[in-house]
Amino acid sequence: MFQIAKTLISEEIIENDFVCNLSACKGACCVDGASGAPLEDDETIILADIFDEVRPFLREEGIKVIEEQGAFVKGDDGEWETPLVNNRECAYVVFADNGITKCGLEEAYNSGATNWKKPISCHMYPIRIREYTEFTAVNYHKWEICDPACSLGNELQIPIYKFVKEALVRKFGEKWYAELEEVANEHTK
Known part of the structure; x- marks a missing residue:
């Protein structure tokens, strides 16, 4: 986990790939x-x-x-x-x-x-958030019905946080997302 402002974020949103594959899961x-x-x-x-x-x-x-x-x-x-x-x-x-x-x-x-x-x-799916008193947890929600999305994301090499960028910016703002990108770049070196 890592922290940006008052959010605790799971590394799984950086380490796992995901792109919805509606033709497979409907x-x-x-x-x-x-x-x-x-x-x-x-x-x-x-x-x-x-x-x-x-x-x-x-x-x-x-x-x-x-x-x-x-x-x-x-x-x-x-x-x-x-x-x-x-x-x-x-x-x-x-x-x-x-x-x-x-x-x-x-x-x-x-x-x-x-x-x-x-x-x-x-x-934001497959990201789920949970609000706590002092922070917000940002986690990857794994669900077997999304296995085709994981496969497609892996094939296209698109991590979860990039797939849901628009939603993350909508929720947390541009500055927060830019910081997330910096952390992701460091984490994947």
Whole structure:
């Protein structure tokens, strides 16, 4: 582990390669698992505020769940998360004709309907963060459904921290990311 400002970062995000391979996994991270996407407190407000703009980009099943449960729910761990359809896929997920999942929130953003891309936890994946009183932990979340992403990342030689650069900058800022790059360069010498 190493520290940048008030973050403790696992070397695994430097040492492991990763590039999403949607043709192989079909976006399984959006439909598998026991809970919805983790949400930060301010993201719950955003989700509630943009629902009307996002609605045209969602499936009927997702809209129904959001109308019944709300734009976000409290998970079993007491943290905020996106609601699920049939206790499976995220309520905000949509399916392309080829069966690959897409994020309805991101589709709305890409079309200009909103100015918010998607939850930071989704944007940063496979990095997961955990907030503590004095620091934020930045870790690599390993999941076997992402083995094709690890293989593709290895083939292309793209480390995790580079793959999720936009999201890390969104969360921690340009200066933080520049420092991360310096640490990564030293670490890989």
